[in-house]
Amino acid sequence: MQKESESLMRSHQEQDSGQGGRIRPDSSPWAYAVGQVSSRPGQSQTVDAQFPAPSGIGDAIVGVKEGDIVTVNGSFDSISDGLVFTGTFDAPVHAECTRCLKPIDRGWNMDVTAFFPYDAASLSARQRPGGRQTAKDEFDIIDGEDESEDVYPLSSDGEYADFEALLRDTLVEGLPLQTLCRPDCLGLCPQCGINLNDAPNHHHETVDDRFSVLAELKDKLKEDTTTDGR
Ligand SMILES: [Zn+2]
Ligand SMILES: [Zn+2]
DSSP: OHHHHHHHHHHHHHHHHHHTSOSOOTTOTTEEEOTTTTTOTTOEEEEEEEEEOOSOEEOSSSEEOTTOEEEEEEEEEEETTEEEEEEEEEEEEEEEOTTTOOEEEEEEEEEEEEEEESSTTHHHHTOOTTOTTSOHHHHTTTTTTOOOOEEOOEETTTTEEEOHHHHHHHHHHHSOSSOOSSTTOOOBOTTTOOBTTTOTTOOOTHHHHHHHHHHHHHHHHHHHHHHHHO
């Protein structure tokens, strides 16, 4: 993923050298212009944007469909060596109720903090164990322990923040593991699979059968004792 963003950055730089450097990188729909706060420590920029969901978030059962709109709210705060983004992502997550398998479509809110350093070289230098862009093999064991901010690239000499990797990482991590269509979902009948939410009084006759067997048995026993008694 990092390699991808690096090559993306390089291609933007090449593009920019010929075109003045303020062209929106058209190869990325996730580029967000931050030029007004970039390299201006102390400045903040409000973000209210919508991006298409990147590919590969979840699967057919729980996930975000590629291209579905993710709303991003928050702000970029400029510090001496980069931009700090804090905010929320609001994504349309599709899921399945884990009890009754009913499809659920719901907006999910996720809190986000990320760092976009000015110096691309510091991308790796600043990464702490647990950062999602660190070499996977190296840090797999401790991955997830450290919830510190993650590091993402700026492109075009700090003119744009690229949200693609940040969106993907955040959404993948934020996907619900357990989803219920409602807190008191009754689930499916273990015997016939009918959705018990649609038929709360549903039951099977086997229960009654058992009673009738008992009743028969009781009658039989009664008969037996009366016979013995004589
Ligand atoms: Zn359900
Ligand atoms: Zn049933």
